[in-house]
Amino acid sequence: MPEPILQLLLIPLVKIVVLLVVVLLIVAYLTYAERKILGYMQVRLGPNRVGPKGWLQPVADGLKLLVKEDLVPGGAEKLVFIIAPAIVMVPALVMFAVIPFGEPFEVAGMTITPYLADINIALLFILGVSSVGVFGIMLGGWSSNNKFSLMGGLRSAAQMVSYEIPMGFAIISAVLMAGTLSMVGIVEAQRTAGWWFVFPGILGFGIYWICGIAETNRNPFDLPEAEAELVAGFHTEYSGMKFALFYLAEYANMMIVSAMAVVMFLGGWLPPFPNLLAGLWASPALAWIPGVIWFLAKMSFFLFCYIWFRGTFPRYRFDQLMAVGWKWLLPLSLANVMLVGLGVLLLKG
Amino acid sequence: MEHYVPILVYALVAISFPIIALLMAKVVRAGSPDPVKAEPYECGVKTNTVAFDTRFSIRYYLIAVLFVIFDVETIFLFPWAVSFDRLALFGFIEMMVFLAILLVGYVYAWRRGALEWA
Numbered sequence: 001m002p003e004p005i006l007q008l009l010l011i012p013l014v015k016i017v018v019l020l021v022v023v024l025l026i027v028a029y030l031t032y033a034e035r036k037i038l039g040y041m042q043v044r045l046g047p048n049r050v051g052p053k054g055w056l057q058p059v060a061d062g063l064k065l066l067v068k069e070d071l072v073p074g075g076a077e078k079l080v081f082i083i084a085p086a087i088v089m090v091p092a093l094v095m096f097a098v099i100p101f102g103e104p105f106e107v108a109g110m111t112i113t114p115y116l117a118d119i120n121i122a123l124l125f126i127l128g129v130s131s132v133g134v135f136g137i138m139l140g141g142w143s144s145n146n147k148f149s150l151m152g153g154l155r156s157a158a159q160m161v162s163y164e165i166p167m168g169f170a171i172i173s174a175v176l177m178a179g180t181l182s183m184v185g186i187v188e189a190q191r192t193a194g195w196w197f198v199f200p201g202i203l204g205f206g207i208y209w210i211c212g213i214a215e216t217n218r219n220p221f222d223l224p225e226a227e228a229e230l231v232a233g234f235h236t237e238y239s240g241m242k243f244a245l246f247y248l249a250e251y252a253n254m255m256i257v258s259a260m261a262v263v264m265f266l267g268g269w270l271p272p273f274p275n276l277l278a279g280l281w282a283s284p285a286l287a288w289i290p291g292v293i294w295f296l297a298k299m300s301f302f303l304f305c306y307i308w309f310r311g312t313f314p315r316y317r318f319d320q321l322m323a324v325g326w327k328w329l330l331p332l333s334l335a336n337v338m339l340v341g342l343g344v345l346l347l348k349g
Numbered sequence: 350m351e352h353y354v355p356i357l358v359y360a361l362v363a364i365s366f367p368i369i370a371l372l373m374a375k376v377v378r379a380g381s382p383d384p385v386k387a388e389p390y391e392c393g394v395k396t397n398t399v400a401f402d403t404r405f406s407i408r409y410y411l412i413a414v415l416f417v418i419f420d421v422e423t424i425f426l427f428p429w430a431v432s433f434d435r436l437a438l439f440g441f442i443e444m445m446v447f448l449a450i451l452l453v454g455y456v457y458a459w460r461r462g463a464l465e466w467a
Binding site for chain 2: 012013015016019020065066067068069070071072073074075076082085086089090093094097098116117118119123124142144145146147148150151154157158161162164165168169172175176179180181231236237240241242244245318319322323326327330331334337338341342344345348
């Protein structure tokens with residue numbers, strides 16, 4: 001087969017298929033892991049009936065949601081109601097295009113990169129695409145003709161835009177240290193620096209992680225779907241496949257937030273202290289571990305934290321949520337940008 | 350530019366995913382429509398107003414305006430952060446001046462009660 005066709009057509013197509021399958025598989029089993037871990041945290045067993053130890057539970061859930069009756073409330077804005085879940089789902093998937101899962105490797109004389117594209121504005125791309133998801137949530141809440149949905153959608157939008165600002169500042173502190181917006185470039189900068197950016201940027205990392213949880217509307221910031229007051233928030237009226245899309249998007253967004261934390265602050269596919277312990281990582285006992293494993297291990301840790309927080313923390317009140325975002329995280333993240341800027345200036349300049 | 354072609358193709362695949370999923374569901378799902386089922390959920394109480402008419406707090410609007418102000422600022426910071434190595438001290442001082450001006454606006458908004466929720 002001629003080289004260009006292979007390089008430009010076949011390999012990207014294979015990567016797209018692998019990426020989609022892996023992402024959807026992880027999302028499906030993340031829901032299983034969540035129920036299982038929450039179960040054990042509350043001294044229950046969690047799902048354990050479908051398949052051995054409940055392993056087939058996600059399949060059963062998917063099938064159930066597929067054949068469920070699909071209700072559209074009377075008086076709803078029907079077209080918007082149907083499009084809204086898709087507007088939430090598509091950006092959640094598209095963001096994975098620029099996540100670098102590992103370092104390039106050689107197969108049959110060709111260099112394969114375990115990411116779809118390495119663009120020099122990857123972080124801006126992710127920030128931009130992720131903002132589109134807010135529209136879906138707002139439109140879904142508004143079009144349902146249901147007061148709970150409307151309030152849930154409004155709260156969700158207010159929460160997401162509030163926490164996007166400190167999150168942006170926290171990301172800027174990582175960009176300051178790396179000097180590039182490319183995801184691969186940020187990981188390489190951490191290799192050059194010899195340490196993960198979490199050590200010099202611990203404050204930025206903390207702010208990013210808190211905002212990441214708030215952006216995905218998870219505990220303790222799950223105000224939009226606070227079931228005690230708003231039933232299910234913006235997706236109260238959704239059922240069947242449309243509900244499944246909202247659900248999948250939430251977990252895909254959790255993966256994105258975790259993956260971004262890994263890339264920006266925890267060295268992406270690099271092992272801990274890539275330079276200091278270089279001898280250790282090159283030893284035959286450990287050298288076989290591919291970067292993808294490191295990446296997925298770190299990402300799983302963050303995903304576990306998500307579930308752990310849900311099992312541990314009580315929910316904020318809405319005014320507290322806004323106060324934390326605007327009065328604490330915003331000035332803190334601004335100060336963090338100044339501090340990191342000063343540090344980079346003193347160390348490099 | 351060739352980096353963006355795979356992203357475009359991937360985006361098209363991603364867009365087709367919910368469409369295919371919804372169409373598939375349309376073919377296989379159960380359906381027995383009933384006017385009672387189509388009522389908006391309100392704890393079993395019969396709804397007598399349209400949700401679109403519901404009044405909600407003006408604070409949401411204020412939050413959105415504040416967001417626009419600060420988000421534009423974030424966009425200014427990104428190019429500065431990328432070229433920080435080249436701008437060095439001059440760029441740092443200039444950005445600190447910019448942030449200080451913004452901080453004044455932030456304190457003003459706080460003092461005027463724009464950040465209070467209640």
